[in-house]
């Protein structure tokens with residue numbers, strides 16, 4: 650009973666934070682969960698994590714459409730990177746699941762998940778210095794809606 654109460658309490662705060670627009674990493678694990686769906690939306694555009702400590706990012710594609718039509722990934726970019734410029738470059742990188750392999754674009758990427766089809770999930774870990782890291786889905790045409798910022802502090 651006590652556990653149920655606690656989980657309701659946490660859910661309540663998660664809803665409040667969602668309304669404020671920032672999803673905070675779970676305090677102990679420095680873990681964030683990002684989901685994507687068939688309407689080209691991430692669950693949140695703003696995440697906050699602790700800097701200098703390993704982050705676990707769990708990414709889930711909650712959609713039903715086939716990967717070739719509505720695949721999603723999460724590409725975390727260095728602070729100051731223009732997401733539209735990266736997203737445009739990614740369009741021609743189908744062979745590498747829309748992660749451009751040239752040195753200039755590779756140098757912009759801090760970490761990225763696999764490209765996920767419906768119902769799939771991927772977990773990645775990385776550590777961030779303090780800063781604001783833009784992220785996008787680099788599937789063609791998605792970066793305009795599917796973008797956000799992970800703040801490490």
Ligand SMILES: [Cu+2]
Nearest residue numbers: 721786788791
């Ligand atoms: Cu996408």
